[in-house]
Amino acid sequence: MYVDIGNALSSVATPGVSCDSLERLDERVADAHERIERGITDREFGYAALALPEDTDADVIETAVEPLDDIDVDAVLTVGIGGSALGAATVSGALGPGSAGTFVLDNVDPRRTARLLDDLPLADTAVHVVSRSGTTAETLANFLVVRDAYEAEGVDWTERTVVTTGPDGPLRTLADEEDLPALDVPDGVPGRFSALSTVGLVPAAIQGHDVSGLLAGGQAGRESLSGSLFDCPAYALGAISYALEERGASQHVCMPYSEDLEFFAEWFAQLWAESLGKDGLGQTPVRALGATDQHSQLQLYRAGRHDKQVTFVRPREHPAVPIPETDVEGLSYLGGSTLGDLLDAEFEATEASLAAAGLPNVRVEIDRLDAESVGELLYGYEAACVLAGELMGVETFTQPAVEWGKRAARGLLGGGEFEEADAVAEKQRLLVE
Amino acid sequence: MYVDIGNALSSVATPGVSCDSLERLDERVADAHERIERGITDREFGYAALALPEDTDADVIETAVEPLDDIDVDAVLTVGIGGSALGAATVSGALGPGSAGTFVLDNVDPRRTARLLDDLPLADTAVHVVSRSGTTAETLANFLVVRDAYEAEGVDWTERTVVTTGPDGPLRTLADEEDLPALDVPDGVPGRFSALSTVGLVPAAIQGHDVSGLLAGGQAGRESLSGSLFDCPAYALGAISYALEERGASQHVCMPYSEDLEFFAEWFAQLWAESLGKDGLGQTPVRALGATDQHSQLQLYRAGRHDKQVTFVRPREHPAVPIPETDVEGLSYLGGSTLGDLLDAEFEATEASLAAAGLPNVRVEIDRLDAESVGELLYGYEAACVLAGELMGVETFTQPAVEWGKRAARGLLGGGEFEEADAVAEKQRLLVE
Known part of the structure; x- marks a missing residue:
């Protein structure tokens, strides 16, 4: 996994993080890493995932x-x-x-x-x-x-x-x-x-x-954990997300440039929201998809509030699907290249367009969509999330706020007496029809 | 279309809108409605959509x-x-x-x-x-x-x-x-x-x-437009979203309780982001899906920042799919009801759980997923968006911020000389691998 946080620096983006701040944050990353290592070694609740x-x-x-x-x-x-x-x-x-x-x-x-x-x-x-x-x-x-x-x-x-x-x-x-x-x-x-x-x-x-390959990729991620965000891609992602949230990026857009990573963006959304959404903190995960959402969300990202971090996720290699040559006027420039070339150009253009607008963005890459790389990607995101939770000081591994609704639903279905179910009947209404 | 904004009132939620504020806002809705009617009648750019x-x-x-x-x-x-x-x-x-x-x-x-x-x-x-x-x-x-x-x-x-x-x-x-x-x-x-x-x-x-049915539903939406948010469901949705954004709800979660409305949530995301995401304004549309995302996003919605409006969208009727009776201990309460009953209970419980946490939420309902109702729903959301744009004072129908990236991509693909393409090569890097 490769993580490039250059476009999240304060020299490019607002909010952005200065190199000095990152150096200071790295001391806290070292402490958090020790805590995480201890948790993994002792198979403590949650840390056992790593x-x-x-x-x-x-x-x-x-x-x-x-x-x-x-x-x-x-x-x-x-x-x-x-x-x-x-x-x-x-x-x-x-x-x-x-x-x-x-x-x-x-x-x-x-x-x-x-x-x-x-x-x-x-x-x-x-x-x-x-x-x-x-x-x-x-x-x-x-x-x-x-x-x-x-x-x-x-x-x-x-x-x-x-x-x-x-x-x-x-x-x-x-x-x-x-x-x-x-x-x-x-x-x-x-x-x-x-x-x-x-x-x-x-x-x-x-x-x-290849199940063994998936686990081997995860193991590579495990071995890459180290006491500095400058040496560990997962921690670079977790630390920059934490630092950007502190500076106003209350939203974290996950924008894969790959249709096959659509579920990944959903998985990220759960990981981030349930782990970090507590104590009045937590970035809202927002799922997007490149290149499609350039024609949907990009206007807002460039011209709306600077309250977002956009993280691009992409495989570096694509299978070759050539675009047939065409003599149609104005389209001949497409012919002879591949869909992958087009996707790559769209990605680079979008990344640069956010940087030009000063919106912080991060690039996460894997070599290709194979078992090892996917295992490493999932492990890397989990470690990033755990690190962010340590830096934020939240209880990363629980989700107490969902219990209220579970009890209410069970009560409504006749599965027992729950006072939460009574609140449903008391809803404040202002119906316009 | 039925729009219930009760759970967005300040008596329930923070941010929330007081009834007095809504009354005052309604005067501006009347003015905006006149502007919109004129645009429709004259088939002005954008307004022609309605x-x-x-x-x-x-x-x-x-x-x-x-x-x-x-x-x-x-x-x-x-x-x-x-x-x-x-x-x-x-x-x-x-x-x-x-x-x-x-x-x-x-x-x-x-x-x-x-x-x-x-x-x-x-x-x-x-x-x-x-x-x-x-x-x-x-x-x-x-x-x-x-x-x-x-x-x-x-x-x-x-x-x-x-x-x-x-x-x-x-x-x-x-x-x-x-x-x-x-x-x-x-x-x-x-x-x-x-x-x-x-x-x-x-x-x-x-x-x-039934294409005619879809258009008839749209026409019903057209005929429901009126000079007061208290009489027009579409305007109720547009006005409350505007008022909540002004009060801090910089995100607008669209959470249908229907798998078949997943694309609708994407469509909403484009409509909202490209139309309203400008001049440093615009709610970030966030796509969610009930009941699934109760197990993913709800923790954040209840325990994170109060910077979100959650809009539930649901058909009132479902086809009957019975849950078979079971004698498994602890599950017998499910048997004899239907999947639709379960979905409805989950919806009501989630809505109440957000209200109990003081997070503003809105309920949008249609009778069922048929041509008329779907046509009315789409029309209603478009009118809501146009009204919100009027109230915000943005140029709802253009998307100027996406042009930069289009030119950059075209330059990268050899489709001409564009200075934006040069910016791509100058990217600031801080690569961790």
């Missing part, structure tokens, strides 16, 4: 999915929500479909769910259902619906289902009763940090992707 | 796509970028695939493009290529690649292509030469406001959706 490249056993995952070899798997459906779905979607999205398409059921939208189950060739579809507690309402409701669809088509779901869950709970019981391949969610790792574990890697394994 | 429900002829569109009846169209591929793609994706996304799947090529990503052309059944795929100038680099490059793919498979692309473009330029010439069905982009309507025109409705027509 030990996953070492702790995750590729063989265990590959053995668990072996029974699926008996089926000609064309599609892999992940049933989960939040961190139980996004890691898998991100890994499989970035590497492409491989031998089987990637599908995710991470919402409880009846139209979408019905259409998806209608469209999928269920006999050739593997299901990976993920919930640590085994009781997540959205995931379990969806899984009940999915199971029903298999049964309605006379397809044996037990031959096509892999479960990843905690040591007990309804999903564990189900796996035991039906003799399903069952994997453990890793201990001490919040869902949003679990991409490089059973939670994120099962679909990739079914699709024939 | 006359589209009247000015767009459904018959013209339906006649243009008639030749495609000879082909068994399974997929509709829109080739465009920005406003030339998002409107079509939004309309077709919201109404579902109908008789043919919705595909969009609005990026120049070589991996995605190659994979898409590999996967699509080209003989059964209709192409709608859209560019007002007929010279948009990304669109034309993609179209050249698409045409090549058809030829490589021995499929006649001229029988499957519909063009929407301006009165002249390369695409118009091509349409004339090859005798392709060709439609006109509407006069005086910026791309991001063109969903309810040829630009946005051709794929829907090919898919067999």
Whole structure:
């Protein structure tokens, strides 16, 4: 992973960080690094995520999915929500479909769910259902619906289902009763940090992707952690984001120049928002996509408030897709180059256009979209997030603010008495129709 | 369209707007409404968009796509970028695939493009290529690649292509030469406001959706415009967004509770960013998705800075997808209800949880995802945006800040001499690897 923070310096951008400030910040990075290393070594809650490249056993995952070899798997459906779905979607999205398409059921939208189950060739579809507690309402409701669809088509779901869950709970019981391949969610790792574990890697394994390569990439990221932001790409990203937020960049736009990194931007959004959005702090993650959003968001980025950091993420290499020669007037300059050339030019032009407008931006690059680079990218972002959390002094690994809504929803559904559910009826209305 | 701004009042939220302030603001809304009405009547640049429900002829569109009846169209591929793609994706996304799947090529990503052309059944795929100038680099490059793919498979692309473009330029010439069905982009309507025109409705027509119904919904929105935010849902949305931005809500989260409105959130993001992101003003549009993002963004919304407005968008009715009964302990409360019940409960709980945290939020509802309601929703958002622009005093219908990057990219690709291209080489670097 390569991180270029030149366009976030105060000589270019407002807000921006001076080189002197970065030097001073680097002393705090050294302290934070010590704290992080201790956490990793002791496998403390949350920090254990940064030990996953070492702790995750590729063989265990590959053995668990072996029974699926008996089926000609064309599609892999992940049933989960939040961190139980996004890691898998991100890994499989970035590497492409491989031998089987990637599908995710991470919402409880009846139209979408019905259409998806209608469209999928269920006999050739593997299901990976993920919930640590085994009781997540959205995931379990969806899984009940999915199971029903298999049964309605006379397809044996037990031959096509892999479960990843905690040591007990309804999903564990189900796996035991039906003799399903069952994997453990890793201990001490919040869902949003679990991409490089059973939670994120099962679909990739079914699709024939290089699970060991993903972990090796993560391990390269692990080995690159060091006590200085000037030596460690992940810390450079985490530290500059922290420093820019302090100086007014309350938003962090993640703008990959690659369609296959769209899920990555969503994964980033969860990682950043749930980990750092607390105590009245935290950049709002904003998902964008290059080159498309040049025709959508760029006007605002250049001419709106200077309250944003834009981070570009891109592979340095693209497959060659030539643009055919054309004699159409005004377009001949395109012919003979490739779509990748065009994408690269658009990227460089956009990056320069933000710098010219003085908006801070950061460039994150990987060599190409392969297993090693993707593993390194995910690990690097996790380490960046953990460092930012240390510098901010927040509790990076919890998400206490979501409990209120969970209790209210459960109360509304008749799952018990919760005072939060009563607040729903008291809503202040000013309806215009 | 129903807009409930109760949770944006200062009695609930910070920032929030007092009822007195709203009354005073309503006087300015009355003035802005007069300006907008005049613009619509005179078909002034930009304002002409709000006359589209009247000015767009459904018959013209339906006649243009008639030749495609000879082909068994399974997929509709829109080739465009920005406003030339998002409107079509939004309309077709919201109404579902109908008789043919919705595909969009609005990026120049070589991996995605190659994979898409590999996967699509080209003989059964209709192409709608859209560019007002007929010279948009990304669109034309993609179209050249698409045409090549058809030829490589021995499929006649001229029988499957519909063009929407301006009165002249390369695409118009091509349409004339090859005798392709060709439609006109509407006069005086910026791309991001063109969903309810040829630009946005051709794929829907090919898919067999009710184009007249979409326009009728838009017309209902047109007829609901009035001189008071308390009587006009679109103006209620535009005025409250303006007032919240003035009070510190520099971000506007669009959070549909419907997977089929994901493209709508992207469309909103373009509409809001390009129209209002100028003069150091403009809310940053942030796309979210309920219920999924409760497990991703909600922690930040409740516990982070109070610099956001969250707007929920939802259909009031869902198709019934029952959750099967289960005797699994702790889950039996789910059985017997539907996915829609669960989604509604999650929505109400999340809305209440933001109100309890004092974060301003707005509820936008439509009856259901059908042609009339979707037409009304799109029209309502456009009118909301135009009103907000009037109140802010910005030039809503232009996007001058994107030109710099376009010139730089063109220079980098050898399409002429542009000084902006030189700035690219002068980038400030601070690379950490």
